[in-house]
Amino acid sequence: MAYPDVMAHPTIKARKRNSFWRGIKRNWGLISLALPGLIFVIVFQYFPMFGLVLAFKDFNFGKGIWGSDWVGLNNFKFFFTSDAALQVTRNTLLLNLSFIILTNLVSIAFALMLFELSRKAVKLYQTTLFFPYFLSWVVVSYVTYALLNPQLGVINHLFKQLGFAEINWYMESKYWPFILSLAFLWKNIGYSTLIFYTGLMGIDKSYYEAAAIDGASKWQQVRNISIPLLTPLITLISVLQIGKIFYSDFGMFYFLTADSGALYATTDVIDTYVYRALRVSGDIGMATAIGLYQSLVGFVLVLTVNFIVRKINKENAIF
Structure with a gap:
């Protein structure tokens, strides 16, 4: 026998949305304090991530980021074969x-x-x-x-x-x-x-x-x-x-x-x-490729070390 999804009921969904906005209204003072920092992170940390596409392109100033020729992994090859x-x-x-x-x-x-x-x-x-x-x-x-x-x-x-x-x-x-x-x-x-x-x-x-x-x-x-x-x-x-x-x-x-x-x-x-x-x-494409390489390796290292720490003592792990 199939049971209905209670959480999918329109009334439940409406209550959840209202609860979300009430929470924002109730904590608006704290949110406003965090807002400048959040905007800074979004503008200077997340928006530039669109530029990672340069790691796979032969960047040309005249053609721009999206118009430059796609070269795949050639920029990575330049570094790793040097x-x-x-x-x-x-x-x-x-x-x-x-x-x-x-x-x-x-x-x-x-x-x-x-x-x-x-x-x-x-x-x-x-x-x-x-x-x-x-x-x-x-x-x-x-x-x-x-x-x-x-x-x-x-x-x-x-x-x-x-x-x-x-x-x-x-x-x-x-x-x-x-x-x-x-x-x-x-x-x-x-x-x-x-x-x-x-x-x-x-x-x-x-x-x-x-x-x-x-x-x-x-x-x-x-x-x-x-x-x-x-x-x-x-x-x-x-x-x-x-x-x-x-x-x-x-x-x-x-x-x-x-x-x-x-x-x-x-x-x-x-x-x-x-x-x-x-x-x-x-060569901006090569520099971007190496930057992406550094970020990916750092991300993998954080996950690996955190996994090891979690195995040794779960309370000391970051996540």
Whole structure:
């Protein structure tokens, strides 16, 4: 016997529509606050997605986006068959992975230390740590050049005083993974520390009071209270960072290295490669194809990591 679909009844549908509009009217104040941000996201994040069609076209300014010739996967082929494809992909993955691991570990350690300080001391150290985050990579590149200049740099001058051989830093690629990691850590440590410190501030103080009454040391409180309760936040931050692992901080990789060709073996990433390709050939279709490739891989990585986290601990997964 077939049963009628109750939810398809016209009266039920009308009630649902009325309930929807009543909800909007009731929450109009909150909706109006969210509206500017929503419009910004739609205009600058969703509308440009129509331009992804350029990844499959030989873009011609005269013909426009829709009138340009369709070339299928040729733009992707240009990148994946180039000699630099494997190199820039490897550099992008390994360098960004080292940034994620190093920055998160040091930030968590700093947040735990700040959590034990007085509020006045925390303000001083937070300001000191956070200041580099606001500096432009252009400014940082000049400071770096003053330190690493082959003839007049502070580091080489110090090496000379100590009897060590001077190093032509901008011609030796093997040192730059460490230099870039330290520069990224120095610039982003304040921002990441603030996030984890805020997470620690949200932990109920009664846990620490009970642990102190039971005679737990500071290290035991960190290991059994702080880290476990901070794990969901650490997981969330890590998953979001892994989702953007194929995107690099262009300013750092371009300005800090002075775009030295001798360093490409360890510092050339997808973003700098695309920029140089655009500057030389002006191939917008190829650049769009690589951007789409980065987005798809990031999306797959987020789903994969979230799936793994969900298998380990369902509560720590994003969705």
